[in-house]
Amino acid sequence: MKVLITGGYGFIGSHIADRFHKEGYEIYIIDNLSTGNKANVQVKHRGYVLDVKDPKCEEIFRAYRFDAVVHMAAQVSVSKSLVNPHLDTEANVLGLVNMLDLSAKYGVKRFIYASSAAVYGLDEQVPHQEDKAVDPIAPYGISKYVNEIYAKKWLELYDLSTIGFRFSNVYGPRQNSGGEGGVVSIFINDLLDNKPLKLYGDGEQTRDFIYVEDVADAVFRSVNASVTGLYNLSTNQSSSVNDLIEYLSQLQPDLKVQKNPPRDQDIKHSRLDNAAVMRDLDWAPLYSFKEGLERTYAYFAGQRAQAEVAVSAAATAELKQSKARMRQRRKWLLPTLENFAAFILTAWLSLSLVDNMYGVIDVKLFYITIIGILYGNRQALISVVLSICLLTYQELQAGRDLLSLTYDTDFFFRIAIYLFIGLVVGYAIERKNVRIAQQEQKVSEATERYDFLENIYKEVRDVKDELQLRILNSGDSYGKIYYATKELESLEPEIVFNSAVNVVKSIMRVEKVTIYRVNKYQSYLRLLASSGHHADDLKKSLRVADFPYLQKVLENGQIYVNKELEADVPLMVAPIYHRDQVAAIIAVDGMKFESFSLYHQNLFQITTNLIASALSKAFTFIDATENDRYVEGTTILQPAIFSEILQSKNEIKHQHQVPYLLLQSALDDISLQEASQFITPLLRETDYLGVNKEQQLQVLLSNTSEQDIEVIMSRLSHPKISFAVLSEG
Structure with missing residues (x-):
């Protein structure tokens, strides 16, 4: 998709360009460089040094047919708007109207523009909400309010999808000393120059500071959103100038403050309610004021260091050139002098x-x-x-x-x-x-x-x-990962394992997937679920010592890739961890090796990490609800839990042909607690002991068929407990 960013070389615009570039958009920029700097945008883009009022802008719209326009070009100084309101109106109103007109004319799908908290004026009843009456006090705020009216009318008249953001005090890297959030950059620059910070008033005036990357993220999210209209874009957090000075003193303890009288018409408190933008755009600010300041300070300090290095490099280059000229002169002069010295010696010897x-x-x-x-x-x-x-x-x-x-x-x-x-x-x-x-x-x-x-x-x-x-x-993989997270939402490990087969098969696009549970001694693997295999092809249990690739996986905890194409070895095997121990392994096979790449290995790693995360969450939930999960004093599952696991086994049987047995137990003058103590040690990690709704004791044996009944009955033999096959899955 193509996005045009006006003012894209400026402070906020350049960060928006970076954000869209990360998402794969084609970036186009119009900027007259009155305050912007081409060095701010290092990503691939097409740039045009034009004023947004210039008629030549139409040629750019006609040539590229943009999907979205982000209008950030503006005159942002309140003080300048007071000195020259005509210039402010020309830049902020006429420029926006030209962009709106061209966007409607050339089929732009989404138009995003910047408004300002300045439209609220001197009203200090905070936080300001979008439906509050506006009363700007300076031409800058008036022009921003006029922009909002124009954008609303273009939505009504020309069906141009417009959305505007009333920015609170934006700060961050690349900011100059102008604009509404300029106090941060002014203070940091003074700090780096070892100058005192100029404090006007008592420093208790508060602002709603928002980090520029949070702004860029909200603008990006708004492109594909269905909402229109106006939104406050802020953190909804008040920070005083004294707070700013306190945070900066932690970065440079020896700072000095120069106190000055308060300035006329300086707003005491400003904070914007951001509930609407958080709800409608599923957005939230990521950076606290302290974190944003640390990143901003690091940027300005780095820029200062680079400037010093550049000056030093220029001096070094000049010194090198001077030395090179001297070496060039010595290259001819020294041999000549040595030649004359040798001649003098020769003359003395000859004459002597x-x-x-x-x-x-x-x-x-x-x-x-x-x-x-x-x-x-x-x-x-x-x-x-x-x-x-x-x-x-x-x-x-x-x-x-x-x-x-x-x-x-x-x-x-x-x-x-x-x-x-x-x-x-x-x-x-x-x-x-x-x-x-x-x-x-x-x-x-x-x-x-x-x-x-x-x-x-x-x-x-x-x-x-x-x-x-x-x-x-992004793209297809983004959708698949989203599908995986939805598929793995269960808090029951058995269901997570069952879902994992479908998730891996779908994401990896492989024919065969197998999941084995690892016993607590890390010596045996029990088959949990599989897909794409014939029932007779898979062993129900594997002894780790018999398979070198399994030993490697359990020892180093990393993905095993069958690069040597060994027979009877899966293409890739990955461990699933729980509490720093391998709880299961996932094996995939059936992919053509010539089409296999590092991408698939990374995708498999991401997928297994998702499964491990879901499994860890499920186990944590089980630990937290242990009292409600088991019959008191036993390891017998409650009816609701046992029924859910049984349903999962039915799904595994239906989807992946993994059999199971359900045994009904009859107790002869023996309690559930005593039965639990006898049966539990005889079960595998993949088997379950529970009661049904009628409080009848049942045993669920995973990956077990009718041929195993004789061995199982012998193992579970007890004089006071009898077992009968209730159903075979």
Whole structure:
């Protein structure tokens, strides 16, 4: 679905955009950025920098045909509305009328807009209810009230489904210092700047502060609701400015308060009744004022830290650039200086040894060779030039003149040797350096490519994880989980187990489901219910020691997945816990392994958690009602409970073909208490002992057929108790 959020880059609008994005909506935003900031919205969306009064907005409506419009664009400062009422009216009234008109024209199904508690004016008889007469005192409140009238008329005239919210004092992350809830952001910013908090009056003035994410949740819920009209959106809780200061002092104990005279026309008390919105939208605020403040303070502190880091990063970057320039200069200057130092040493050695073409070895050749090896072609050529100059100086010192040197073949031969050595050595080293640089470049490119691919992989994983969460939390899976919670509402464990088979089969879409009860020693499993199996395919009891996969499940308490496709082993097995002990296991099979994915494993985990939760609730209920559940002094179930379990066994038999036996007991001069003491130890965890309406003792044997009667009668043999098969399920 497509939703347009006007003012979507602002404080409240950006949180609404986040909320709709989480639910899979396509987000579109119109904002003139007068108070909004594009950085507030990090989720995928299409944004248009336009005023809501601009005629070009119609092109956007025509192009996208929105399902819902959330109108949050507004001038929100009461003080500004007093200074410039014309601007306030233009922004708040003309903008809303344009959005209403375009919504009706282009078939928008739902129009949500923001009103304000300011419409109630100075009336301090709190809490304010929606049907109370309004009396705004400032142009801002007047424009909001006019908005309500327009929205009501568009509902009547054009059948545009409109719903408006009179916000109380909204606060939270991304809030600027304006607006009705601005005192929170002002105080927190002053706190972080180590400035005193400016308190006007005695601080006992109260407001109904509501956290912005609670507002966003209510707006989202209203999109698909059938109700229209006006609702207060608030916590219906009064918090004073002194309370605000007290909470902030817990976050930063050394705060200071600067007291000032009260401001004119400052409302003393404001609180909105939220009963209607809670009832009609099934909504309730999640965050207390203290919790919301902690989250808001953490956000502003984090933003401040990021700003400091950004400044530090800019300074660090400048320092790095400066160092890079210095390194670049040193890269050329240092080798040149070292070259000249080596030349001075070479000159001293050459002149001291009175070096000549017929004498000792030419030191300049060593100098050229060493410089070429160390620094490459550029410094080698410099060393050649310096060596030629030194050679010329030596010849002149020997009494030669420049003209005669031009005819001296030996002189030119030595120059040629210098050039040859310098070029060969310099070229070879330069070529080696180029190859090294090329290899380093390749390594760098490969590293960058790896980092890029790794980021892409992470993004794909994030998208996949998000998609998986959406699948689990919305759409078809949402309906299935809802069905599961409804199906598992019973407070009788036997019925929960029976319902669990249907729930697992429906949600997992598998052919075979089996539930076994685990005995208290964790050594045997007794079949409780199954579906999709032939009666002869399943064992009524399993010894844990004979099945390694069962041992793993009971030992580590985690889902077992048959990844090796072992024969006669279910695809997945999950434990059901009660009081930190495995009370039962659920096994599923019959799914094509090639279509099996992590999604199914996660869905199975969620389903088993739901069953465990329902079972725990049932056991807790049994513990709490134990006195009413059993005949006094026995473990014999009362008639109503026993009848309910018997009905459940009939359903299991009908749905899943799991048999049972019902035995009628006749007592010969023996009490129910004595019979209970004898029979109870002989029963399994899945069997039940109870009385019917006529107070006759009966035994219900789960997963038992007629072929087992002889063994059972032998086990229950007692001189004063006789048993007869009453019915076989």
